Amino acid sequence: MGWVIMKRRVPCIFLSFLAVLWQASCDAPRSAPAPAPRAELDPGRLSGTNALEEVRRFVALGLRDSGTPGAERAAEYLAGRLRALGLEPVVDAFKDRSPKGETTFRNVTATVPGTAPGLIVLGSHYDTKAGLGPAFEGANDSGSSTGLLLELGRLLVNGPRERPAVMLAFFDGEECMVDYGPFDGLHGSRRLAAELKRTGQAAAVQAVIILDMIGDRDLSVTLPRNATPDLRTRVFHAAREEGIREKFALGSGPILDDHVPFLERGMPAVDIIDFQFGSAPGRNDYWHTTADSMDKLSAESLERVGRVVVRVLNTLPAHGSP
Numbered sequence: 001m002g003w004v005i006m007k008r009r010v011p012c013i014f015l016s017f018l019a020v021l022w023q024a025s026c027d028a029p030r031s032a033p034a035p036a037p038r039a040e041l042d043p044g045r046l047s048g049t050n051a052l053e054e055v056r057r058f059v060a061l062g063l064r065d066s067g068t069p070g071a072e073r074a075a076e077y078l079a080g081r082l083r084a085l086g087l088e089p090v091v092d093a094f095k096d097r098s099p100k101g102e103t104t105f106r107n108v109t110a111t112v113p114g115t116a117p118g119l120i121v122l123g124s125h126y127d128t129k130a131g132l133g134p135a136f137e138g139a140n141d142s143g144s145s146t147g148l149l150l151e152l153g154r155l156l157v158n159g160p161r162e163r164p165a166v167m168l169a170f171f172d173g174e175e176c177m178v179d180y181g182p183f184d185g186l187h188g189s190r191r192l193a194a195e196l197k198r199t200g201q202a203a204a205v206q207a208v209i210i211l212d213m214i215g216d217r218d219l220s221v222t223l224p225r226n227a228t229p230d231l232r233t234r235v236f237h238a239a240r241e242e243g244i245r246e247k248f249a250l251g252s253g254p255i256l257d258d259h260v261p262f263l264e265r266g267m268p269a270v271d272i273i274d275f276q277f278g279s280a281p282g283r284n285d286y287w288h289t290t291a292d293s294m295d296k297l298s299a300e301s302l303e304r305v306g307r308v309v310v311r312v313l314n315t316l317p318a319h320g321s322p
């Protein structure tokens with residue numbers, strides 16, 4: 001298969017299963033339930049410039065490989081930014097087995113309350129891939145989605161509350177150290193998915209929307225096959241409303257990313273990822289290299305993706321469970 005599915009190795013059985021399961025899904029527009037006008041967020045208030053500035057400040061902190069002081073510093077920084085928005089962040093430090101032995105990971109979450117039932121999770125990992133040398137910045141992977149999530153938080157805090165609560169979730173440990181498996185990679189998302197299940201909140205989750213590598217100047221989003229079809233449809237519909245439907249495509253296969261642990265626990269989830277991050281269209285040669293630097297990002301791409309997310313949020317039912 002093409003490179004799209006190669007980001008994360010996925011077992012063949014898993015691939016076949018997904019192929020069957022999602023083959024039939026299509027992205028024909030489906031009219032979503034109309035929310036009450038008062039509950040609508042204004043996509044026009046999302047600022048790509050703000051988002052890019054958030055990315056710049058976050059990336060300037062330096063490398064944030066899981067289990068290092070840099071990651072801890074990044075977690076504390078994110079908690080501070082959430083506090084500055086008037087939210088009450090939770091830093092969930094937990095130990096998990098990894099190829100390095102027992103490692104401490106830190107998820108940072110904060111919930112913007114809403115008056116309607118239900119919970120929406122907006123997620124991004126914030127750790128950097130280890131072993132790429134001191135010059136690696138991880139501006140797009142994972143700075144871009146981290147910065148955009150902070151800007152979405154600003155919009156939500158200042159928006160109407162007649163909506164489901166929205167949890168902003170910053171995951172540690174998305175990147176694998178050797179290869180993806182039960183004890184390598186996706187540590188933070190696995191942890192939150194398990195916690196939501198354990199505390200009985202999973203049943204109320206209407207959507208988990210993961211953002212990853214969405215700051216590329218040359219925006220080309222691929223929605224993986226392993227996503228909840230209804231959410232994928234909502235994303236395509238929102239992109240059409242924004243006039244950028246051509247920048248969103250259905251991927252040729254599944255991708256193993258932070259949305260997967262939520263899918264596995266029965267929560268609707270989608271991954272908004274641009275996995276063509278490279279020197280020419282269709283190439284991904286900046287990914288996990290020192291070329292993943294701030295100059296490859298644009299405020300426009302961050303704003304485009306952010307506005308699509310806002311429109312998706314506006315389509316999600318304001319009353320009752322999915």
Ligand SMILES: [Zn+2]
Binds near residue numbers: 129141175
């Ligand atoms: Zn990565």
